[in-house]
Amino acid sequence: MTEDTNDNTNTNCNYLSFEDGIADIDRQIAELSSLSQKEGTDNSSKIRKLQRAQVAEFKRIYSSLSPWQTVQVSRHPQRPLFGDYLNLMVKDFRQLHGDRTFGDDPAMVCGLGHIGREKVMIIGQNKGRETKEKIKCNFGCPNPEGYRKALSKMKLAEKFNIPIVTLIDTPGAYPGIGAEERGQAQAIAVNLMEMSRLKVPVICIVIGEGGSGGALGIGVGDRFAILEFAYYSVISPEGCAAILWRDGSKAPEAAEALKLTSSELQRLGLADAIIPEPLGGAHRNIHDTVYSVEQYIIKSLRQLKRTKLENLLDTRYKKLRAIGTAATKLSEAGVAAERIKASAENFIKKGKAAETKPATTKI
Amino acid sequence: MAKDNKSQWDGFSLKPRREMPEGLWVKCPGCEKTIYKKKAVENRDVCPECDYHFRIGAADRIRYLADEGSFEQIHTEMVSADPLDFHFRGTTYKDRAAAAETRAAGKEAILVGKAFIKGRGVSLAVMDFNYLGGSMGAVVGEKLCAAIDKAIEEKLPLIVVSASGGARMHEGVVSLGQMAKTSAALARLDDAGGLFISILTDPTTGGVTASFAMLGDVIIAEPKALIGFAGPRTILETIKVELPEGFQRAEFLLEHGFVDMIVHRKDMRSEIARLIDYTC
Numbered sequence: 088m089t090e091d092t093n094d095n096t097n098t099n100c101n102y103l104s105f106e107d108g109i110a111d112i113d114r115q116i117a118e119l120s121s122l123s124q125k126e127g128t129d130n131s132s133k134i135r136k137l138q139r140a141q142v143a144e145f146k147r148i149y150s151s152l153s154p155w156q157t158v159q160v161s162r163h164p165q166r167p168l169f170g171d172y173l174n175l176m177v178k179d180f181r182q183l184h185g186d187r188t189f190g191d192d193p194a195m196v197c198g199l200g201h202i203g204r205e206k207v208m209i210i211g212q213n214k215g216r217e218t219k220e221k222i223k224c225n226f227g228c229p230n231p232e233g234y235r236k237a238l239s240k241m242k243l244a245e246k247f248n249i250p251i252v253t254l255i256d257t258p259g260a261y262p263g264i265g266a267e268e269r270g271q272a273q274a275i276a277v278n279l280m281e282m283s284r285l286k287v288p289v290i291c292i293v294i295g296e297g298g299s300g301g302a303l304g305i306g307v308g309d310r311f312a313i314l315e316f317a318y319y320s321v322i323s324p325e326g327c328a329a330i331l332w333r334d335g336s337k338a339p340e341a342a343e344a345l346k347l348t349s350s351e352l353q354r355l356g357l358a359d360a361i362i363p364e365p366l367g368g369a370h371r372n373i374h375d376t377v378y379s380v381e382q383y384i385i386k387s388l389r390q391l392k393r394t395k396l397e398n399l400l401d402t403r404y405k406k407l408r409a410i411g412t413a414a415t416k417l418s419e420a421g422v423a424a425e426r427i428k429a430s431a432e433n434f435i436k437k438g439k440a441a442e443t444k445p446a447t448t449k450i
Numbered sequence: 451m452a453k454d455n456k457s458q459w460d461g462f463s464l465k466p467r468r469e470m471p472e473g474l475w476v477k478c479p480g481c482e483k484t485i486y487k488k489k490a491v492e493n494r495d496v497c498p499e500c501d502y503h504f505r506i507g508a509a510d511r512i513r514y515l516a517d518e519g520s521f522e523q524i525h526t527e528m529v530s531a532d533p534l535d536f537h538f539r540g541t542t543y544k545d546r547a548a549a550a551e552t553r554a555a556g557k558e559a560i561l562v563g564k565a566f567i568k569g570r571g572v573s574l575a576v577m578d579f580n581y582l583g584g585s586m587g588a589v590v591g592e593k594l595c596a597a598i599d600k601a602i603e604e605k606l607p608l609i610v611v612s613a614s615g616g617a618r619m620h621e622g623v624v625s626l627g628q629m630a631k632t633s634a635a636l637a638r639l640d641d642a643g644g645l646f647i648s649i650l651t652d653p654t655t656g657g658v659t660a661s662f663a664m665l666g667d668v669i670i671a672e673p674k675a676l677i678g679f680a681g682p683r684t685i686l687e688t689i690k691v692e693l694p695e696g697f698q699r700a701e702f703l704l705e706h707g708f709v710d711m712i713v714h715r716k717d718m719r720s721e722i723a724r725l726i727d728y729t730c
Contacts, residue, residue: 263689264697266680267697270664275661276633276660276662276665280640281637300617300657300679303629306630307630319623344537410631414533414589415529421529
């Protein structure tokens with residue numbers, strides 16, 4: 088995992104490589120406040136001015152993040168993780184373990200809880216914060232048992248008519264020998280099929296990294312939202328660069344070409360909503376981020392719960408079926424053939440009309 | 451169709467059969483023996499010595515699978531609209547697609563339509579590895595869904611032959627969405643009680659394995675076909691451990707319980723016909 092940290096040692100916040108201006112202002116503020124403490128001078132007006140400048144700088148940087156910078160923000164070591172959402176948003180969380188077949192995957196966390204006043208089944212990938220935790224949950228890369236656990240808990244929710252909320256944050260499903268032996272592909276495939284026909288509302292939100300099939304494995308539902316600086320992609324930028332550019336270090340170019348940002352996702356009609364992040368990214372204000380997500384979930388649940396089951400399933404199916412239809416077209420030969428066919432039909436119609444007209448006028 | 455036309459039928463009538471590459475002899479990657487090419491082709495592109503199954507295009511596949519002249523193709527002219535305007539290393543997705551078209555049997559990585567297999571009507575979808583590695587983009591998803599719809603409407607068994615490297619990177623998230631789309635359509639087929647036989651050939655990996663290819667009511671693999679989620683190179687790069695012998699081969703999947711049977715190319719037709727008779 089690449090951690091793009093600056094060599095600023097005087098602060099505990101990790102700055103990304105494109106945040107030099109912000110780090111600089113932070114350093115100046117720190118100097119001024121330590122100076123005012125030491126010498127008793129009042130620097131508050133200077134500090135306020137610097138803070139205003141910093142806000143402007145934040146707005147400038149974050150209003151035009153490149154796709155690769157977005158990927159870096161989504162991987163920020165302090166970005167709120169699934170665990171943070173559980174702590175701040177879900178009341179009375181009862182974690183449910185195990186896929187009843189092979190084992191329990193710590194990379195996938197499932198359980199019952201309350202969001203607002205709603206009972207929900209909440210499912211998400213946990214990346215882990217400290218090194219030990221990260222290793223335990225495999226850096227958020229689930230194994231097949233994780234996907235099977237998620238599905239079994241979803242079925243449980245379906246049985247008791249509890250809506251499902253999934254929070255997606257994974258670099259991808261784990262590509263290991265064990266994962267292949269236990270059928271990673273089959274586990275994801277079954278999830279896709281079953282989630283498309285679950286008889287309860289399903290809300291999916293990408294909160295960080297939406298990496299390929301690993302993200303999609305819990306990402307099929309009635310609502311699909313993405314945080315402003317999260318990404319969702321068919322392949323990691325590094326992987327794409329390694330294949331198409333034959334050079335893993337060309338990831339920034341790959342990120343650009345893959346169009347993996349939230350705004351592009353909405354433009355392509357794959358995301359229903361973009362949940363805005365606080366100034367400077369989710370990691371700069373975890374509470375606000377979680378609150379926005381919570382509000383989105385509550386609002387969507389209210390809408391979805393009003394919908395008749397039949398309509399809910401029908402709309403979900405139609406939405407899934409429409410993915411990419413706009414990305415297909417007829418080839419030039421096909422267009423020409425269509426035109427000929429249409430004109431031929433027209434000709435026949437005209438002929439028929441000419442034939443039948445006298446008959447009708449006679450009567 | 452008259453008997454003397456047999457050798458000219460190429461699975462569907464639009465394109466003439468592709469000429470064989472130069473050289474009368476080929477080296478079999480399985481047994482490393484040099485074999486007479488004509489002999490291998492007569493043997494359905496299977497090595498007569500060691501039963502190595504050569505990779506074949508969609509046209510040959512249909513010729514070996516469907517009754518002669520029975521394949522009625524639909525959506526032949528559907529192509530990708532390049533949703534991302536994808537370009538890389540000085541070339542573009544459009545250029546690559548145009549170049550791929552000359553190698554492939556159709557205008558995309560999948561051919562779909564109605565066919566007969568030993569007299570049983572089926573909705574048939576065959577992927578073509580010669581077109582951008584058989585990758586799944588919006589067109590593959592759309593055409594496959596059309597085949598699924600046909601199977602539902604006309605109560606036909608659905609046969610899908612997969613040969614693919616996975617989702618098509620050049621279409622980004624749109625191609626990722628095709629995994630969900632095809633799986634949802636298959637859920638409809640399942641609800642309608644239709645039979646879906648998924649045939650996995652060399653290679654079937656990535657997003658295709660992780661969606662429709664693994665959702666068959668019956669899953670059949672060709673001998674020694676590479677089938678997996680992550681490609682062997684990706685796994686090697688991630689875990690940096692030597693991969694075991696036969697890893698991700700059809701036999702490996704059979705052993706681990708993910709395919710129903712491994713069927714030789716020459717027996718595929720009769721095996722499918724028998725399965726259809728049992729279930730329909």
